[in-house]
Amino acid sequence: MGGLDFSRRSSAAESCFVVVIALSLLLVTQVRAQNIGVGFYDQSCPRAESIVTETVREFNSRDATVPAALLRLLFHDCFVEGCDGSLLLDPSPENPDVEKAASPNLTVRGYDVIDAAKARLEVECPQTVSCADIVALAARDSAVLAGLNFQGLPLTMATGRWDGRVSSRNAAEAALPSSKSNVQQLTAQFSNKGLSQDEMVTLSGAHSIGVAHCSNFMDRLYDFPGSPNGVDPTLDPDYAAELQAKCPRGNPNPNTVVNMDPQTPFVIDNNFYSNGFAGKVLFSSDMALFNDFETQFTSDLNVVNGITWNQKFGNALAQMAAIDIKDDFDGEVRLNCRRIN
Template sequence: MASTNCICICLILAMFLFLSNTECEAHLSSAFYDNTCPKALSTIRTAIRTAVSRERRMAASLIRLHFHDCFVQGCDASILLDDAPSISSEKKAVNNDNSVRGYNVIEDVKSQVESICPATVSCADIVAVAARDASVAVGGPTWTVKLGRRDSTTASRSLAESNLPRFTDNLESLISLFGNKGLNERDMVALSGAHTIGQASCRTFRDRIHSNASDIDAGFASTRKRRCSDLDGDSDGNLAPLDLVTPNSFDYNYFKNLIQKKGLLQSDQILFSGGSTDSIVTEYSKSSSTFPADFAAAMLKMGDIDPTTGSEGQIRKFCNVVN
């Protein structure tokens, strides 16, 4: 009987240790690479600074890349995978195709990190850190990125089609999409503030600037029409800054624009259109510190969306293909 009790106790202890180890493996930590790749973060930071200095717009692209990754299957670098026999690439989804950028920058960073720490740092973590470093490179806030994500071995174009917000979405749809990811209205408005930098193509705002609607400033619409004709699709690819005043600086002018009916995209202006988010936009437009702090908090919260951790997934050698 004593022997049997001893065996039971040992089994219970073994199970406890197993569960404890599993929980530890699945835990994200800012110190995750301190021992296995101590130069990872500095290597990523230097590469992102270089990329943004070459092309200021890249900062917005890298922040958006992280956002579009996390909203589909969680923050698992699935957005980086190319089409393959068993993979339907998210790159070809409506909201990503000819729109999301920065893949080459992430691949370059991955190559540099692989050269110092092979098979150690995930593409998913690189995307998360790159977004933070891109923000800092254009005067935006910083935050402590939690690390330890692993890369997925799958992608889902269909989920990208259904989970990512569209530039034509109304406020209720946006609130629902963000809510499904555990993000509240304040998170949503703060994350939308990433449009303080970056550019959009004519096809995404053509209908808005030619609508003669009451929710757009006439002078602003007239300025945008110069490079975005309503006659044909020849101007589809022409770009316009999302923030006409300070397009290359991370500030709170985006929210001032919304109050003045100068939001470039419908999904921007809808945040200040008599709905529940008006008060948040107003608050952000009056403070140079509130928005950056909330943006950093929302980015950190977004980075926690369903990460692949522990023994799941893999550490890809190349970010665009599975091992």
């Protein structure tokens, strides 16, 4: 175009430039791959963690259910393709069947919080902080905002994750535990992700905050197998009656929700375990922890010592957030959390 040919004059300079860029990218890649840990962004983006914290606090000030949503977001992300932000990807012509479309993920919330934090971080330090790290940090901040007490110490979260490029609806539906799973199924699913049964029981305590849709436990209220009145006999009768009033049979509103913890719905604590032994948890999978010999003892210990449970939960959260972390060969730092670069 235009008649002037700059190719010969610029070829040497371009070659030199390409080599410099390639070496720079290699150096960045090596640094990122080798230094996954607490404080990863101290040099490259010093305000990274505080920006995420500020964003989560803003959203929490407007909606007290945000911490529960963000903890669930991390769990649903990490259990499919690892902790790589694959759940954040929107459908595209190239991949219409992403994790978001899987039935367990249709009620996942918190994407707007991650988007807001990412937008601020791209202004602060472009192309530096991964979406996967934002999800992990937001979950950490959510636990703290909800009241997790780590004996006065800061709840740390390693960073340096890469964002994945793969997202599959089928993989999500196969990997995510069901609200009707038994202890053996739950133990196997967590074990497949490198988490112990004790960590599974401990992380279940996150159900002391947040809400659940009636559809997830309606069978326990009206159609429980073998029950003469249709009510799961492990449910406290008064609690079952309360739930039936909130979730009547044939409820025309599929969006009706109930607090997971009837006592302290916005405080993450070990009430989940005392509620379980009292027959006041919503999911069959949660109730199983208190009726199965394998997990009764661990659940009972978590009732007795809330301080120990807090410590265990913080440690288990960090362990979960390290599942199958991507490296530079199969990951990237997305510019937009909803699509690959």
